[in-house]
Amino acid sequence: MIFDLLGVPPQALFGQLLLGLINGSFYALLSLGLAVIFGMLNIINFAHGAQYMLGAFCAYFLLQFAGINYWLALIIAPIVVGAFGIVLERLFLKHLYKLDHLYGLLLTFGIALILEGIFRRYFGSSGIPYSPPQLLTGGYNLGFMYLPKYRAWVVICSLTVCLLTWFMIEKTRLGAYLRAATENPTLVRAFGINVPRMITLTYGFGVGLAALAGVMAAPIYNVSPQMGASLIIVVFAVVVIGGMGSIMGAIVTGFSLGIIEGLTKVFFPQASNTVIFVIMVIVLLTRPAGLFGRTT
Amino acid sequence: MLDRTSGSLLEISDLQAWYGESHILHGATLHVNAGEVVTLLGRNGAGKTTTLKSVMGIVGKRTGSVRFEGRELINASSNAIARAGIAFCPEERGIFASLDVEENLMLPPQVRAGGLSREQIFDLFPNLRERLRSQGTKLSGGEQQMLAIGRILRTGARLLLLDEPTEGLAPVIIQQIGNTIRKLKEQGFTILLVEQNFRFASTVADRYYIMEHGKIVEQFANSELSKKLDTLHEYLGV
Ligand SMILES: Nc1ncnc2c1ncn2[C@@H]1O[C@H](COP(=O)(O)OP(=O)(O)OP(=O)(O)O)[C@@H](O)[C@H]1O
Ligand SMILES: [Mg+2]
Numbered sequence: 001m002i003f004d005l006l007g008v009p010p011q012a013l014f015g016q017l018l019l020g021l022i023n024g025s026f027y028a029l030l031s032l033g034l035a036v037i038f039g040m041l042n043i044i045n046f047a048h049g050a051q052y053m054l055g056a057f058c059a060y061f062l063l064q065f066a067g068i069n070y071w072l073a074l075i076i077a078p079i080v081v082g083a084f085g086i087v088l089e090r091l092f093l094k095h096l097y098k099l100d101h102l103y104g105l106l107l108t109f110g111i112a113l114i115l116e117g118i119f120r121r122y123f124g125s126s127g128i129p130y131s132p133p134q135l136l137t138g139g140y141n142l143g144f145m146y147l148p149k150y151r152a153w154v155v156i157c158s159l160t161v162c163l164l165t166w167f168m169i170e171k172t173r174l175g176a177y178l179r180a181a182t183e184n185p186t187l188v189r190a191f192g193i194n195v196p197r198m199i200t201l202t203y204g205f206g207v208g209l210a211a212l213a214g215v216m217a218a219p220i221y222n223v224s225p226q227m228g229a230s231l232i233i234v235v236f237a238v239v240v241i242g243g244m245g246s247i248m249g250a251i252v253t254g255f256s257l258g259i260i261e262g263l264t265k266v267f268f269p270q271a272s273n274t275v276i277f278v279i280m281v282i283v284l285l286t287r288p289a290g291l292f293g294r295t296t
Numbered sequence: 297m298l299d300r301t302s303g304s305l306l307e308i309s310d311l312q313a314w315y316g317e318s319h320i321l322h323g324a325t326l327h328v329n330a331g332e333v334v335t336l337l338g339r340n341g342a343g344k345t346t347t348l349k350s351v352m353g354i355v356g357k358r359t360g361s362v363r364f365e366g367r368e369l370i371n372a373s374s375n376a377i378a379r380a381g382i383a384f385c386p387e388e389r390g391i392f393a394s395l396d397v398e399e400n401l402m403l404p405p406q407v408r409a410g411g412l413s414r415e416q417i418f419d420l421f422p423n424l425r426e427r428l429r430s431q432g433t434k435l436s437g438g439e440q441q442m443l444a445i446g447r448i449l450r451t452g453a454r455l456l457l458l459d460e461p462t463e464g465l466a467p468v469i470i471q472q473i474g475n476t477i478r479k480l481k482e483q484g485f486t487i488l489l490v491e492q493n494f495r496f497a498s499t500v501a502d503r504y505y506i507m508e509h510g511k512i513v514e515q516f517a518n519s520e521l522s523k524k525l526d527t528l529h530e531y532l533g534v
Contacts, residue, residue: 173402179394180403187390190352191404192378192451 008266014145016262022151022220024258025158026213028251030235031242032162033209035250036169039182040202043093043104044244048235049228050112051207054081055214056223057119060130070133070215077215078208085207089200097199112229119225127222154216161212162251169247178202182245237280243290253291305330305486306351306382306455311360313343313350313510320346322510323360328455333477333487335497338507339532344490345387347507348457351488352384353377364455379407383453387460387490389444391432398428401447408452417446420476438469445476456480459490474499494532506531 030048037045045051058080059073068076088111096103131137132150139148169175181188181195189195214228221227235254242253257276265272283291304327313321321343328334336344350358353374362369369377378384383404392400401417401424418425421442427435435443441461448456458477462470470493477487477500491497497504498521506514508531516524 176395176399176403180392183392183394184390186354186374187384187386188403190354190374190378190384191448192375192407193405194375 010144013266016266017259018145018147018151018262019265020259020262021155021255022258023261024255025155026217026231026254027235027238027258028162028254029158029209029213029216030231031238031250031254032165032247033206033213034235034239035242035245035247036165036209037203037206039245039247040178040199041089041093041104042097042101043108044101045203045206046105046109046232047088047111047115048108048207048210049232050115051081051085051210051228052214052217052231053119053223053225053228054084054115055211056130056218056227057123057214058211059215059218060128060223063130070219074212074215078211081211081214082204082208086200086204088207089203093203094196094200112232116225116229123225125224125226127224127227130218130223132219150219154220157216158213159255161209162254165209166247166251234276237276239290240280241276241283241290243293246290246292249290249292304328305365306488307361307363308347308351309361311347311350311362312358313346313355314357315346316356320355320510321350321358324507324510324512326505326512326515328486328488330454330486331481331484332502333481333489333500334503334505335489335491335501336505336507337491337494337497337528337532340492342507343510344507345459346510348384348459348488348490351377351382351457378404378451378453381408381453382455382457383407383448383451384457385444385448385459385461387463389440391435391440391443393431393433395432396428397424397430397432397435397443400432400443401428401450404447404451406450406452408454410454411452412449414450417449420449420479421446421472438465438472441465441469441473445473449480454484455486455488457488457490460492461489462491462493462496470496494528 030052034045034048037043055077058077059070062068062073062076063070092107093104096107136150136153139146169178177188177193177198181193181198185195217227238253238257239250241257242249257279260279261272261275264275271278287293306328308327309325311321311324312319324343324347326334326336336347338344346355349355351362353369353372358370360370364380364382367380369380372380392403395403401414423439424442424446427439432443433440445458445461461473465473474496477489480487481500489497489501498518501518503517504515505512506528514524514527514531
């Protein structure tokens with residue numbers, strides 16, 4: 001076997017591959033939301049990690065205080081957190097569209113710090129466990145590796161949501177409105193489309209995607225105030241590598257970098273925490289607009 | 297009070313418009329009757345495009361009055377103005393690069409019943425039918441202009457604002473666009489046309505306005521054209 005030649009036991013290789021795929025699922029979902037938001041609002045949503053954390057906490061609260069299970073949380077949390085995003089957009093973000101990117105970035109960064117601060121105040125920094133749903137406990141023994149059901153679900157669910165989002169944006173009439181409004185909002189509005197409302201809903205949708213990722217993450221990583229902060233740094237590197245504003249780029253880059261990170265853990269563990277940033281530097285030097293970015 | 301313009305489809309009076317601090321329109325007054333083709337002439341920078349944009353509500357600030365079918369639109373949002381039944385074809389054409397030809401064509405939502413069907417649009421512009429899957433901006437300049445006009449015919453809007461549809465196009469395409477405008481007029485569309493190409497305008501227009509420094513300085517009917525040629529030369533420098 002080739003694995004033996006490389007001196008790596010298949011168990012370790014596939015284990016890390018799966019781990020990479022799981023991380024990639026979250027990178028993809030989160031960078032997708034960032035790309036959707038950036039495309040439409042021209043805002044780099046630094047609050048994305050905090051909104052992911054809110055999604056996880058929302059699932060926890062639903063279970064703890066209302067007995068609402070994971071499956072319903074998967075639907076309710078994105079709606080609740082997305083609605084919170086809509087309020088933020090109406091109150092604050094909408095004043096920034098004509099200004100430099102920096103203003104949106106600073107505002108959303110501030111929002112992230114406030115949210116994370118509040119949650120740290122009440123929940124400390126140790127994580128709260130959240131059990132996977134009954135249906136998804138246990139796993140399959142595939143012979144060459146053990147596949148926990150919940151992790152398989154995360155990969156499939158993330159991939160499905162990503163591809164549905166891609167389909168909606170690239171292949172439907174609603175998506176055509178979004179793409180057109182990204183290019184020339186004034187003209188789209190002069191055709192009779194309520195572009196400001198579309199922008200608000202887009203932000204709500206992007207935030208909802210972050211919250212969905214948060215719910216999916218809860219059974220894997222525990223629910224904690226910092227869960228978003230540590231992840232979002234990597235996700236921004238993913239976005240820089242993929243190129244802001246490309247939907248398929250965000251998805252492909254997210255999954256690929258998760259896998260590359262996993263493989264690095266097997267073959268060169270010392271670099272596993274930095275490999276994404278090394279790739280980011282290389283991409284920035286050779287293709288500053290990102291692998292899928294348009295250079296205009 | 298009844299005056300000469302009451303009953304017009306579009307009545308613009310004392311229209312003032314600004315881009316930021318720059319005051320561009322200084323009280324323009326004009327009207328377009330239902331079924332007419334009215335041409336707005338004027339030198340570069342006279343404010344013709346700004347007039348159309350002010351009707352659509354896409355300039356920084358505007359005051360005065362813009363009435364469409366008797367309804368005041370001066371404070372309406374541009375999406376509401378479009379929904380009222382006015383369609384705009386911009387000077388730069390505004391074809392979307394991230395949409396293919398079909399998506400560009402289908403983009404403007406229907407605001408009323410009675411727009412042209414896809415087939416009717418393809419009859420006017422047969423080139424479009426063959427290029428449906430191409431990226432919008434891959435079309436030639438002439439085809440992009442056809443697409444820009446074609447897509448607003450679907451919406452059911454009865455008043456079309458066309459900003460220099462012949463700019464930079466070859467004579468045969470200009471002719472095709474002239475034919476199209478005449479056909480649209482026969483079908484009952486009302487058109488406010490901005491043109492620099494006066495010879496083209498004279499083949500389609502019922503009436504003319506001349507604009508200078510953000511004001512209307514002259515108006516006349518097509519039948520008075522021969523008498524007005526000197527005035528035209530003076531204002532347009534043609
Ligand atoms: N976005 C803008 N911001 C500031 N000033 C503008 C803007 N657009 C146009 N202007 C100015 O407004 C004036 C009128 O411009 P407008 O585009 O209406 O002229 P026009 O009659 O359509 O000219 P052309 O025949 O060249 O298209 C010009 O002096 C122009 O420089
Ligand atoms: Mg102009």
